[in-house]
Amino acid sequence: MTDNQRYPALMLGGLTPIYDIFAKLFFPEKQFRRDLITHARIAPGHDVLDLGAGTGTLAILLKRIQPGAQVTGIDGDARIISIAQNKSALAGVNLVFCIGNSASLPYRSESFDRVLSSLVMSLLSREDKRRSLRETYRVLRGGGECLVADFGPPQTRWGRLLAPLMRRFERISDNLDGLLPALFQEAGFNNIAEMACFSTLLGTLTILRGRKPG
Secondary structure, eight states: OOHHHHOOTTSSGGGGGGHHHHHHHHSOHHHHHHHHHHHHTOOTTOEEEEETOTTSHHHHHHHHHOTTSEEEEEESOHHHHHHHHHHHHHHTOOOEEEEOBTTBOSSOTTOEEEEEEESOGGGSOHHHHHHHHHHHHHHEEEEEEEEEEEEOSOOSHHHHHHHHHHTTSGGGHHHHTTOHHHHHHHHTOEEEEEEEEEEETTEEEEEEEEEOOO
16 A cells, blocks of 8 residues: 555545645645646646546636546545545536545556646655656656646745755655656656746645656
8 A cells, every 4th residue: 555545635534624724725726726727738628637636626627617628536535535526516517536546547558638636746755756657657648748736845935944844744855855857757757847836835836747758
């Protein structure tokens, strides 16, 4: 069993119901999720995977912005997937949510045109980051893209002051050290670029994009 099968979104299962409140308080949620979707350039007919879908906020927004896309969300936390299913039903959007592990995706190779992920990589060990990016590469079609919105190297004085405290959660250190682009490259992606960054109460969020050749 790998790390992203063990840990819920806020690391403690009892906190899962307040995840949306937490995200709204500590992150510019609407802005960075909309920017993530904008940079993904999703077209009608695209198959899109929301990796670590959480409560479904990103998948629901994506479907509203591009209703012609086929959107699937996957997460290792059964409780949070149930929340996502209820939210999507209330929102009146047609989405598929699955319980699964980002390091061993239950999809055939070259199944998706885009894979999007937000605030997931920082929860994973380095080895599970590697496995998840390799799996992402596998399930993408040639020319497909992976976009990750997550913590990056601190770019503000506040972020630099906060970094030692954040490092107590060991899995986030790779993000703070700027290692995600190297892990993208190791998985096979090219045209790797930082598309945007945002200052938050917990540090700097970045949007990183990589492309599968083909």
